[in-house]
Structure formats: C-alpha cells, structure tokens
Amino acid sequence: MSSKMQSSNNIAQARRTVQQLQIEACIERIKVSKASSDLMNYCGEHAKYDPLLMGIPASENPFKEKKPCTIL
Numbered sequence: 001m002s003s004k005m006q007s008s009n010n011i012a013q014a015r016r017t018v019q020q021l022q023i024e025a026c027i028e029r030i031k032v033s034k035a036s037s038d039l040m041n042y043c044g045e046h047a048k049y050d051p052l053l054m055g056i057p058a059s060e061n062p063f064k065e066k067k068p069c070t071i072l
Contacts, residue, residue, distance in 0.1 A: 047053050058064060
C-alpha cells in the first residue's frame, strides 16, 4: 500500500515540476548585460528622487529633533 502512495506522490511531484518548467519556459529572457545597463540607467534617472541619496528637506523630515523645552 505504501509503494502505491509513494508512486502517486512521485507522479504528483513530477506533474508540478513539469508545470513549473512550462511556466519558466514561457518567460522572456534578456541578457545580463542589457538588464544591468537598463538598471544603471533607471537608477541614474531616479537618483534625484531618492531620499537616501539626496536627503530629506528639514521642513518635511518627521524625524527632525524637536525644539528643546524652554521652561527648564
């Protein structure tokens, strides 16, 4: 009985593998050199909007230190 269950599990796993391979075969591939070039261009074009590179204006910074208490 266990060999029958094992063979049905193997068949199910093989079907899942075949389905996954069919999905991956349909994916459009591009060369790494083209992808890296496109990524570098994108980063260069959008760097001026990146707060980690350009910083956050003091007027919009929610983490800016609050003014010290004047009572003390």
